[in-house]
Amino acid sequence: MTTAKTGTATLPRGLLIARAWAELGDAVAPLSGAAGRPLARTVKLLLDPLVLRPAQHPEFAAGAVAVEHVDALRARVAGAGPVLAATASWFLVLKKERRRLRITEGNPQDLYFQRCFELATGHGEPGPDAAARARAVLADVHDRQGPTVAGLRDFVTDAVNAGELTRLLHATWAAMAAPRPTRLPVATADFLATCASAPDRALFGALVEHATGTAGAADLGAPGVALAHGLTDRDLPCRPELGAGASTRTLPKPFDRSIVERLFLPLTNAATRAGLDDVPSLVRREIGRSAGAWQLAVEESRVVLVLGREASADLVGAPTGAPVGAAARLRLRWEREAYVHRALRGSTAVPPGVRADVRAVREAYLRRLWVRLHGRELRHDPVTADQVWDVLDGVLRSVILDQRDRLRSVLEREAGA
Numbered sequence: 001m002t003t004a005k006t007g008t009a010t011l012p013r014g015l016l017i018a019r020a021w022a023e024l025g026d027a028v029a030p031l032s033g034a035a036g037r038p039l040a041r042t043v044k045l046l047l048d049p050l051v052l053r054p055a056q057h058p059e060f061a062a063g064a065v066a067v068e069h070v071d072a073l074r075a076r077v078a079g080a081g082p083v084l085a086a087t088a089s090w091f092l093v094l095k096k097e098r099r100r101l102r103i104t105e106g107n108p109q110d111l112y113f114q115r116c117f118e119l120a121t122g123h124g125e126p127g128p129d130a131a132a133r134a135r136a137v138l139a140d141v142h143d144r145q146g147p148t149v150a151g152l153r154d155f156v157t158d159a160v161n162a163g164e165l166t167r168l169l170h171a172t173w174a175a176m177a178a179p180r181p182t183r184l185p186v187a188t189a190d191f192l193a194t195c196a197s198a199p200d201r202a203l204f205g206a207l208v209e210h211a212t213g214t215a216g217a218a219d220l221g222a223p224g225v226a227l228a229h230g231l232t233d234r235d236l237p238c239r240p241e242l243g244a245g246a247s248t249r250t251l252p253k254p255f256d257r258s259i260v261e262r263l264f265l266p267l268t269n270a271a272t273r274a275g276l277d278d279v280p281s282l283v284r285r286e287i288g289r290s291a292g293a294w295q296l297a298v299e300e301s302r303v304v305l306v307l308g309r310e311a312s313a314d315l316v317g318a319p320t321g322a323p324v325g326a327a328a329r330l331r332l333r334w335e336r337e338a339y340v341h342r343a344l345r346g347s348t349a350v351p352p353g354v355r356a357d358v359r360a361v362r363e364a365y366l367r368r369l370w371v372r373l374h375g376r377e378l379r380h381d382p383v384t385a386d387q388v389w390d391v392l393d394g395v396l397r398s399v400i401l402d403q404r405d406r407l408r409s410v411l412e413r414e415a416g417a
Contacts, residue, residue, distance in 0.1 A: 010064035012411070013073075017047065020077035027085035030092050031113075041109040046087065050117055051080045063411035086120030087113070090134070093126050097134040103142055105150055106268060111141050146273035147282060149246075149264060155279045156260055157244050166242050169259070169287050173239040176291040178221050188212065192311055193325040196389040204303070204385035213302025216309070217293035229309070230363020231255045231370060240290050254370045255295055259286050265371075266378050275379050282378070289377070294370070300382040301373040308369045308392055312362045315396075326389060330396050334361065337400060339407050351410045357403050364402075369395045 018037045021028065031042045038047060048054060052073065054061035059069040060076075094112045115137050119126075123133070155161055191203045207213070220226045223235050231237075232255035243258025248268075251261055263282055267273055276282060289297040294305050311326040315334050319327070334340060343350045343358040350358075357364065372395060376383060383391055 009067045011067060011070055013060070013063050013065050013408070016065055016070060016073050017043065017052075017077065020074045023074075023078060024081045024084060027081075028088045030088040031084065039109065041113060045109070045113040046084070046117055047077070050114070051076055051084075063408040082124075083117065083120045086123075086125045087116045089126050090116035090119045090130070093130045093134045094137060097131060097138055101135075101138060103138065105142060105148055112137070115141065146276050147267055147279045148273070149267045151279045152260060152263055152267055152283070153245065155283065156242055162242065165259075165283060165287065168284065169239065169242060169290075172287055172291045178218070188307055188310055189325075191388075192307060192327060195307075195326055195385070196329055196393070199385045199388060201385040204388065207303045208299050211299055211302075213296075213299055213304070213306050214293040216306035217302065220294070226255055228363075229366050230360065231367060237295070254367060254374070259283060259290065262286055262290070262374070263378075266375055272379065277378075289374075296370075296373060296377060298377050298382050300384075301377055304373055304383050304388055304391060305366070305369060307388060308395070309366060311392055312365045312396075315361050315365065316359070326392055330392065333393070333396055334400070337404075339404065351407070354403065354407045354410065357406065361399060361403075364399050365395055368399055 021032070021038045022036060028038075029036075031039060031046070033039050052060045057072075057076075059066065060073055065073060091108075091112060094116060095108055098108060119133060119137070126133075156165060188207065191200055191207060194200060195204075220229075220231075220237065226232045226237050227235055230253065232253050234256065237255045240256075240262075241258040243260035246258070246261040246264035248265065251257060251264070254262075263286055266276065277285070285297065289295060292302075294302050296302050296305065307326070311330055314320060314327045314331045319331060339350060339354065340358055343355045346355070369391070372391060373383070
């Protein structure tokens, strides 16, 4: 294939990786799928960040690699062959010890791939002390303090607890007072105008003091508003279920998640859960949070969500805000993306699913912002005035990275078909 703009010959990145991977042979089979290609998590957790490193080698970053870089890509994968083979061996050792210790928490690939790479880099192939080293890694990953998904599941499925929590959930929602429709008590535009360069701490304090975030949630009770924000698939938000299980692949939109689903992802992060409350406190507070404005508990979070709603409005359609400030900066970042230009022009080179993602960027932005603010509430880490822009900008960067990854995956699959 060739690029239309420059005529430079290219080959699909995924195809090149698959070919280079195949040359490593059976030694990397534990890191491979049924067809012999590297697993998606192998690419995401090992090849991209630790071998190809597209941030330092941008010639490997795109979905299509110029022919002059093909040999270099193949050489990097081949050069990492011994450590990848040792990584695969360590992964088998860790899985064996995991089964012996009856550990069921988390996805082994997510939890162990990079730790196995560290073991392979430092120690080579597993030796006589491999089991002991594996137990030490498992202890480090799983024995950190803090609540766990297993503890959450046990707590909410206990018959006595389940009855009490369900009654609490019903009572909390029955007593919920919806915010009254009103003009925002303090203007948000002035804070957004300078928050990226000179955040006004006094003005942010006034936004919080006057419950501007709570007031900004009043219209969520109108049919279709929360749906249009991408926070629910329902015409009106409704009381969540208590729930009993969750899966990252099937998580609903924020307002549609059960109480268990809202706590699931934060509890899977072993690195941060040590700072979380105990499971009973988390569950009861989440029930209260679900009945609050924006289904958040802290006014700072609600204010930031209102600010994000206003700042993200210019990501779609013609700009309506000031030519400077947070909204203009977010739009500038968005419009710098080449795939966004192609999608908005209706280019057939952009797959329909990615074009839909681009058109729905604001909904994706608000969902990601809600998740980020919810996580900070669980860690008792409210956003300060000085952090607002970093949060708003970071959410858009995260959305863009996700869309880039999906585009690259689709193009690689199509090229390899």
